Amino acid sequence: MNVKPLEDRVVVKPMDAEQKTAGGIIIPDNAKEKPQKGEVIAVGPGKVNDKGQKIEMTLKKGDKILYGKYSGSEITVDGKEYLIVRESDVLAII
Numbered sequence: 001m002n003v004k005p006l007e008d009r010v011v012v013k014p015m016d017a018e019q020k021t022a023g024g025i026i027i028p029d030n031a032k033e034k035p036q037k038g039e040v041i042a043v044g045p046g047k048v049n050d051k052g053q054k055i056e057m058t059l060k061k062g063d064k065i066l067y068g069k070y071s072g073s074e075i076t077v078d079g080k081e082y083l084i085v086r087e088s089d090v091l092a093i094i
Contacts, residue, residue, distance in 0.1 A: 003077055005044040008087045010059055012038035012067065013080070037094070038083065039064055059087055066091045 005011050015037040040063045047055045059065065072085035 003042060003075070003082070003084075005042055005084060007044050008047040008055070008057065009044045009084050010040050010057075010087060010090070011042040012065065012072070012083045012085055013041050014038045014083055015064075036069055037064065037066055041082065057087060059090065059093070064094045066094060 003011055040059050040061055043057050043059055043061055045054070046057045049055055067083070067085050068089050068091060071089035072083040075082050075084060
């Protein structure tokens, strides 16, 4: 993949949505919710604040994360779906 995020953005590969509920009910494709978990594929260099100081990124490649439901921008690279989100839109590392 040749996508290099800028500033405080990260490229995320969304994890597949759950196929079954906790009770064992199979969820059809059209009823699945948008996944909110993913793996960080690429990390930007960090943001520069008003004083010209670079703010280092907390995330790194390979981190499994939770992100907001409607966060980021969806992109397709080489037929695969990815999401570009700001580090501030990431809710947690799992």
